[in-house]
Amino acid sequence: MSLGSLIRSALVSDGLPQDFDRSLNPVEFDDALLNKMEPHVEELMEDLQRKGPPISCIITDTFFVWAGHTFLSGRSRSWCFLYIITGTSSSTTPIIPSQAMYLQEQDVSTLSHQIIYQAFQSARTADWIISNTVDELDRQTIKELQAQSGIPFSSVGPLFQDHRPKGEVGTSMWAESDCRSWLDKKPKHSVLYASFGSFAHVSKAQIHEMAMGLLQSKRPFLWVHRPDIVASNVQDVLPEGFMENSKDQGLVAQWVSQLDVLSHSSVVGFLTHCGWNSIMESLWLGVPMLAFPLLTDQYTNCRLIVNEWGVAMSLGQVSRSSNNMRSMLVPRQEIALTVVEFMNIDGQDGKILRNNVGSVIEIMKRAVMNGGSSENNLEGFVDYLKGREQSRFP
Incomplete structure (x- = not known):
């Protein structure tokens, strides 16, 4: 039973x-x-x-x-x-x-x-x-x-x-896109996975900067883009021409099975809003993070994974307004440069991040044995x- x-x-x-x-x-x-x-x-x-x-x-x-x-x-x-x-x-x-x-x-x-x-x-x-x-x-x-x-x-x-039996139906609030065939075509440790979770909202202006920053980085990306990421009544929030210009570089999906994506060999890092569940999943599957907190405890979580555990790199300055959203835009140029630096797994920072993630994985695995x-x-x-x-x- x-x-x-x-x-x-x-x-x-x-x-x-x-x-x-x-x-x-x-x-x-x-x-x-x-x-x-x-x-x-x-x-x-x-x-x-x-x-x-x-x-x-x-x-x-x-x-x-x-x-x-x-x-x-x-x-x-x-x-x-x-x-x-x-x-x-x-x-x-x-x-x-x-x-x-x-x-x-x-x-x-x-x-x-x-x-x-x-x-x-x-x-x-x-x-x-x-x-x-x-x-x-x-x-x-x-x-x-x-x-x-x-x-x-x-x-x-x-x-x-950390795995789902074959044929089991997902429990996500959004219908999941199957991105495995797209990921299968990418080299090992070459794709940046980006997702801001199921709840937090991002301004349209910041979505534009994020889109153009990812495009300018010239690095492969899989971006989860919820239909209500700005607000449920705001549609077509991506920059004009972005989907066409990025079709050979990245893939935009409304929702995916995050564990399936993070466990794929082509994924090298996770651009995340620093929700606690996302952090735990990313660490368990050995994926370093690019931290982009948006509200509440995500800022403290960001400090923890960047400054204390050393398993993430920070994207942009931490700042909030009275409605729990960032008050300062992270510009596309900074996003592009940070993404390139973060995805350089052979660089010094990349090696340090991966070594630290490996140490945390061992701690987590021993804890559940x-x-x-x-x-x-x-x-x-x-x-x-x-x-x-x-x-x-x-």
Whole structure:
């Protein structure tokens, strides 16, 4: 029996109409998640309780800030309340404000700041915190978090499926393009993979500079270009003539299986927005990164992979405006020059990056092996859950 056959799923309303454009209205969407979604989730929980089997564990992301008081208020504390955070950010040297998570703006009255503040406060009610990182990579940060919170904190990363059985349907929010035949025709370590994730938006002006910078680099590229990368109501954002001029150099796709692309031998590097999942996937598959953070924790993640772990090169100056987007364009000339430098695997910087990536891979692989830190941490958490269950139903 596969694990999938044991998992049931259910849709829950976020309090907004189904046809509401969440991408175009991020403030209204955030407000709904904070103030409107709670009763719908509570209704689902009550329905599940009636149908059985009884709920014994709640797993929630820290940014669903109402989860703690909704699920625990007036209810039995025999439930285990588990928070998941995507990653931690170690630093052995001082961090300047522009590199610190969520601290780039002065206005603390915004909805985003309310959610962030409440998320950190709600995490204090958790019975356990697990994180998609590795003890050996984030030891000091984990030690400080445990000391300050008093809550068990377990690193169980990297958490993802690094291969997909043949015939299995993808779970991406966008339809995936199959780029393998195009990649198969490219020499080993010759292609730059570029993707800015599934959520962050980029200005049309910066998309133009990025497109022309990639073109001017004269290096092969595979660029994931989401339909809503600028906004859901903004189409045709690429420069006029770009697709025709780049057809012999690069490939533009709406969405791809990122693990398939990163594991391909022709890919030499990953131009990334520094989302934590992308970082973990890139490192696990041995691909150095060209860091281009866009918002929130991506700036701290950028510092971590560039300055601390030495597995990435930075693209452009880190800067943000009040709406969490870059306020300074990275010009095409800088993009082109940096891409050329980054993709020179025989150069000194290229060799250093690849050596550092190799060291991190070994740490990650040891962590998930039998007896490794992540494996042990996961087993410890499972034992904790079993103990709680046995105490409820002796």
